[in-house]
């Protein structure tokens with residue numbers, strides 16, 4: 001086997017750019033070919049990325065590749081993953097894994113049957129600042145986490161956002177609004193830090209008058225974890241600032257603050273023996289850059305890690321089952337919003353076993369709070 005992995009790209013849209021720049025000069029990865037339904041995107045991929053392009057999936061799979069990077073709208077993730085598994089390709093597929101738990105199950109079954117490596121491209125797991133927080137939590141820097149909050153604000157251009165044909169945030173193609181699109185990052189990260197969620201309470205809002213086929217642009221979710229931590233998740237795709245994320249965790253022995261827009265993204269207050277400064281906030285050094293650098297860094301490390309798993313024949317530490325748990329918290333949040341009260345995991349499992357988790361999205365538009373009525377965007 002060669003000492004690099006040849007990848008084909010399925011869907012050379014917006015996020016392809018970050019995978020490309022994140023892996024520039026990475027000798028483990030060669031991007032070889034691309035498949036897309038948009039021929040103009042394929043022409044760009046030929047011209048600017050020197051990819052061999054295909055307009056049929058069958059021909060694409062015959063190109064000289066052993067792995068695929070799937071970067072298509074969420075409703076297509078399942079079919080693309082299954083087709084790639086059946087073609088014997090290792091698979092790195094963008095988040096969220098899929099809009100429903102049943103689709104996640106089918107993806108897991110098909111990839112296991114084919115014996116290919118399969119990882120969801122959850123770049124938040126690979127951001128050095130998040131990896132450092134995980135290490136500090138494991139070492140007990142802040143004791144047992146009891147309280148916290150996390151925020152993602154990813155301002156979307158209103159002309160795209162309000163367009164009913166732009167698939168992001170659509171119930172059918174995106175699997176919901178900001179909770180599905182951005183919230184899944186936070187839920188997957190928090191599960192990694194804190195373990196499993198047992199219940200959620202969620203509010204959904206629209207700050208812009210987007211078409212009815214689009215989900216919420218703003219949400220607040222209160223999560224209760226089995227470990228006893230209570231966390232607030234604030235999400236928006238309309239808040240006005242360069243894209244950023246922020247997390248605050250308070251434990252029985254200290255506090256960690258993190259903000260992607262800070263040069264040194266972490267501040268820690270701890271008396272742990274390994275704390276660089278005890279009893280005062282300090283900022284440990286960690287590789288970072290505010291938007292867009294953190295995309296490049298985290299996606300570069302994620303893609304590098306997946307290539308190493310193939311080259312070294314090891315199973316990715318971030319499993320598809322863990323990615324499915326992130327989707328479960330998305331659906332639990334929607335279930336709570338729909339009920340207008342707290343929902344717990346047992347209720348979600350009941351829906352899974354009866355009407356199916358896709359049914360949770362039915363009628364959501366009716367309960368989204370139309371807050372744009374009170375806001376002046378002009």
Ligand SMILES: NC(=O)c1ccc[n+]([C@@H]2O[C@H](COP(=O)([O-])OP(=O)(O)OC[C@H]3O[C@@H](n4cnc5c(N)ncnc54)[C@H](O)[C@@H]3O)[C@@H](O)[C@H]2O)c1
Nearest residue numbers: 011012013014015036037038041071072073094095096123
């Ligand atoms: N990790 C992150 O921070 C991050 C950031 C942005 C997007 N994403 C994820 O990346 C994925 C793609 O998002 P995007 O913003 O690049 O979307 P996009 O709309 O810009 O690109 C999607 C591409 O898929 C192509 N496509 C659509 N239908 C297709 C089909 N049937 N067959 C082949 N190609 C098809 C489109 O032509 C387009 O080129 C999503 O899962 C999204 O959530 C992740």
